[in-house]
Amino acid sequence: MITPIKYPEKKDWESLLKRPTANFDDLDGVVKTIIENVIKNGDKALLEYAFKFDKANLSSLKVSEEEIAASENEITEGLKQAILQAKQNIEKFHKSQLIKEEAIETQPGVLCWRKSVAIQKVGFYIPGGSAPLFSTVLMLAVPAVLAGCKEITICTPANSEGKINPAILYTANVLGIKTIFKVGGAQAIAAMAYGTESIKKVYKIFGPGNQFVTYAKQLVANTQVAIDMPAGPSEVAVIADKTCVPKFVAADLLSQAEHGKDSQVLLVSPNESVIQEIITEVEKQLQELPRQEIALEAIKNSKFILVTNLEQALELVNEYAPEHLILACNDTLNLSTKVINAGSVFIGNYSCESAGDYASGTNHTLPTNGYAKNYSGVSVDSFVKKITFQQLSKEGITNIGKTIELMAEAEGLIAHKNAVSIRLK
């Protein structure tokens, strides 16, 4: 089924690594109509869409306190403990990102510093339906709470009975989030961006979603709202050599492939027999998967590439800029220092992508679609603005006044110069 690509020439890398382009043209009309309807009709539009798209006949958009409280009894003790352990690890790692910076005296009397201040109002979109991503609640809420965001809103679609998956509610509640709405799709993004009677507008919207959600986020980001990052299908690249465990690698590739038919899977290896062993394992493990149909489709579009050595493997992967990169090969720690473009890196045979997806402590909201070249994954940084401060004494302005005057004058901005001259007099 899978045919490896052998020793591709460097000039062909770009086309080899090209991702399918998302085409939002078909969605443009639908999504814009939804956004305009939400702006105009508010809650009424949201209730109608819940009925239309989610088959949910809702009496209220907001999840009640009773529903939140009940979630505790609707999931197993084991799952609760799992969520709590994951939360603890994610907290421990993200806490290390809270850094207090010292003030710097750039010249005598010129003191500059920077302070992180939480974005006050943030909103999370959490997919529901067949894959209720309560893990994403953890990945967004933990850094938001650490950053000190004042208002956290969650939108997630209800099922046809008007209910939200209890694991989502339990996780939100554990993090102190009680402002949860039964709203999905592009309409949820519009509601958080512009506000309705029930849903207050937020300053930044986070979270994954289908094409409608993704395109709606892109549209609202052109107005006053910020978004976490542009989105695309999830993806993994694995660099493997003869020190890898082929069945582990195969399992990792499949765990990516089951996300969606458009998931991207890339294996790069300097060892042809290793590639063959992994392919055999992929085909074997695929048989047992409940989401076999989805994974099969993704695997068909996957690429298994034979290269000359590990250095070239890494060069190719840096060009591809994968969301997830697994290093299942020799000398991983050295190789990992040469990673330039990747969202999150998994080092060694026991670091599976699932670990980072759920519980190791790193964030799973990561740049896809080649955006690892210019975007970071979500972290505490994503929930703060870093405000700069400066305090100049009379001595300070005297020390840099001449410099400012000369530069302002050379830029033709005389009022800028005057603001200094008047103080130097």
Next chain:
Amino acid sequence: MITPIKYPEKKDWESLLKRPTANFDDLDGVVKTIIENVIKNGDKALLEYAFKFDKANLSSLKVSEEEIAASENEITEGLKQAILQAKQNIEKFHKSQLIKEEAIETQPGVLCWRKSVAIQKVGFYIPGGSAPLFSTVLMLAVPAVLAGCKEITICTPANSEGKINPAILYTANVLGIKTIFKVGGAQAIAAMAYGTESIKKVYKIFGPGNQFVTYAKQLVANTQVAIDMPAGPSEVAVIADKTCVPKFVAADLLSQAEHGKDSQVLLVSPNESVIQEIITEVEKQLQELPRQEIALEAIKNSKFILVTNLEQALELVNEYAPEHLILACNDTLNLSTKVINAGSVFIGNYSCESAGDYASGTNHTLPTNGYAKNYSGVSVDSFVKKITFQQLSKEGITNIGKTIELMAEAEGLIAHKNAVSIRLK
């Protein structure tokens, strides 16, 4: 001429503080045509636009080494020293933003860390013409060089003689940047986003510009390129009380007003006579300005607001979220700790905005248009991606394996679970 607004009610703040909405509808066709032309015709299109818009008949788009070298003799020794002092201060402050984070063991055998890696290719747009912003070269290039960006490209329009302002070339050269192109406007943004024969495409575009540039940046940001932040007219808010020096405050307001007719100027004070004194000073100083016509227009749209006390002044300013905030009042250090939404804050009577615009050390590329609620100004952070890494030992995966299995199963992602189970066996 200027009439203060007295004690506005809180319910009216939103409309009082509303900024004029930029309407890009008129530009849409023009800018899209320019972008498509650059994608299709590359350098040829750029040369034609240089002739059409800048009246420059160029033989080559790239600034030659001779031109760069000559710039050293085309500006005064004084200006050179000024640029070097500003560079030193900006370097000193931005260097403190380079932080190496420690690895965290979230569970025994689960090691997570984060590393900043430079965005490899960045492009700067530097306005030319009447305001050649060589200070912006400093503000972008200093953090880019500190971050370790490998390829730095500058686009800036030539004058009708086909020349670039020597201060721009000198500043770029001091920072080791030699890849400079005589290209302005939306066509420069298109060239850096998509590449031409001469100009290599970049991963992130920075820098200010007119409406065409701003809109082109917004459009290309919907494709593979990142941009520094959305842009709007420059703005300042000043909180002043009786401890301020009215003529200093007036000079600060005017230094903002001279930027453009659409600049935003806001004065908030609990003291009516102080407001009157500042207005008198503004009207007096305005008479002497070369850019009087521009400043006058901006001042007409400015707001001088009387409030009940300093706390309320800050509350109102946090609601407005100014790019620059000057605190010319009592108890500034305490007040400054309560700033939630601002790009950069200037504390006390000797901290004029010009200081931060040029030479104190902080960055002058800051969020405008209310974006201080959800964006930070440019810093070293803007030039890196923070990649996460994780390394699990056999003990590590054993410690968190059960958690991952349970969570993956609850999300219906069995291949994710398998990737762990196969390792635990």
